[in-house]
Amino acid sequence: MTSAPHGKVAVFSAGSWGTAFSIVLADAGNDVTLWARRPEVADAINARHENVDYLPGIELPPNVDATTDAEKALHGADVVVLATPSQTLRENLTEWAPHIEDDAVIVSLMKGVELGSLNRMSEVIHQVTGAGPERIAVISGPNLAKEIARREPAASVVACADEEVAKRLQQRCHSPAFRPYTSVDVLGCELGGAYKNVVGLAVGMAVGLGFGDNTTASIITRGLAETARLAMKLGANPLTLMGLAGLGDLVATCSSPLSRNRSFGEKLGQGMTTEEIYASTRQVAEGAKSCSSLRALAEQYGCDAPVARYVDEVVAGTMTAQDMMDAVLARDTKAETD
Ligand SMILES: NC(=O)c1ccc[n+]([C@@H]2O[C@H](COP(=O)([O-])OP(=O)(O)OC[C@H]3O[C@@H](n4cnc5c(N)ncnc54)[C@H](O)[C@@H]3O)[C@@H](O)[C@H]2O)c1
Numbered sequence: 001m002t003s004a005p006h007g008k009v010a011v012f013s014a015g016s017w018g019t020a021f022s023i024v025l026a027d028a029g030n031d032v033t034l035w036a037r038r039p040e041v042a043d044a045i046n047a048r049h050e051n052v053d054y055l056p057g058i059e060l061p062p063n064v065d066a067t068t069d070a071e072k073a074l075h076g077a078d079v080v081v082l083a084t085p086s087q088t089l090r091e092n093l094t095e096w097a098p099h100i101e102d103d104a105v106i107v108s109l110m111k112g113v114e115l116g117s118l119n120r121m122s123e124v125i126h127q128v129t130g131a132g133p134e135r136i137a138v139i140s141g142p143n144l145a146k147e148i149a150r151r152e153p154a155a156s157v158v159a160c161a162d163e164e165v166a167k168r169l170q171q172r173c174h175s176p177a178f179r180p181y182t183s184v185d186v187l188g189c190e191l192g193g194a195y196k197n198v199v200g201l202a203v204g205m206a207v208g209l210g211f212g213d214n215t216t217a218s219i220i221t222r223g224l225a226e227t228a229r230l231a232m233k234l235g236a237n238p239l240t241l242m243g244l245a246g247l248g249d250l251v252a253t254c255s256s257p258l259s260r261n262r263s264f265g266e267k268l269g270q271g272m273t274t275e276e277i278y279a280s281t282r283q284v285a286e287g288a289k290s291c292s293s294l295r296a297l298a299e300q301y302g303c304d305a306p307v308a309r310y311v312d313e314v315v316a317g318t319m320t321a322q323d324m325m326d327a328v329l330a331r332d333t334k335a336e337t338d
């Protein structure tokens, strides 16, 4: 990996976050090639500098181009950034991996845990590409795509087990509006990012049911306690959960109408079914899948995880959002720090 900006970065794929993060990378001085699944998306980006499907009205910088050819996107890229839905990463990456340069650093922007395997995205990347921990990084924080694309100020965490690699990546994505901090706690950042989506669903349900700020603040706080319980059991640094990739992202997601997870939860709270919500949007709400994987992970490690458990039940249609609220409150009482 080059230590100075202006190298080539390949970004997969041209959804909301892949496109918004391409703006950050381009503003930071990288040449960005964005891979799109559909030729019309790539053509529009190249011809009009706009991703009409995911970020309409946002002009992309001239140093972002697009292609549907994965080999072309990856050729000469010393940083590969992955922003697909978490549940399709393994299949997608299996196709792309043979074209990734031998020493390229692979960065996950995804916030989910794979169903079935219960693997985090960094684990999937390792399994599919064979890359070691010094070549796998995570970028995670309170980064709603639309706000980032409008260049509203924000901060984030760049985590890699190798601190020097995290520092080099930090330079590659430090733009005038985007301030990245380094960390070596990949696991803590990934679990913070995946769990906040599930808590965002629960908060959305409360909003959809018509409850106010006491309810949402209680869910956010207990959701963070649940996240920290599991993350620390797995070896995360508790301070990561108090930082941008934990509390910061939780606050952004749970308070913003821009959050797809919070909106998904709000619709569940208003009585829509999961199938009806899926039919109404193409955008990914990772928590609707990761509630099951995080619930299973917590069970595997003997952690109490009522938020993940009840959100999973509501998403599966075996409980209503009101049932969830009633069940959460009816549990045995206990000490706050247990
Ligand atoms: N949008 C945000 O604000 C934001 C911010 C930070 C992190 N993230 C994370 O980034 C990841 C991607 O989210 P997004 O917001 O870009 O989602 P999105 O729904 O906006 O876009 C998803 C992208 O993946 C592509 N895609 C869908 N199914 C696919 C498949 N089977 N194979 C390959 N590609 C497929 C779509 O074409 C699209 O380009 C998620 O893990 C999300 O949690 C999103």
Ligand SMILES: O=P(O)(O)OC[C@H](O)CO
Pocket (backbone or CB within 6 Å): 111, 141, 142, 143, 144, 145, 197, 200, 249, 252, 253, 258, 259, 260, 261, 262, 284, 285, 286
């Ligand atoms: O729209 P959401 O709920 O996927 O959240 C987007 C980002 O993860 C916020 O940091």
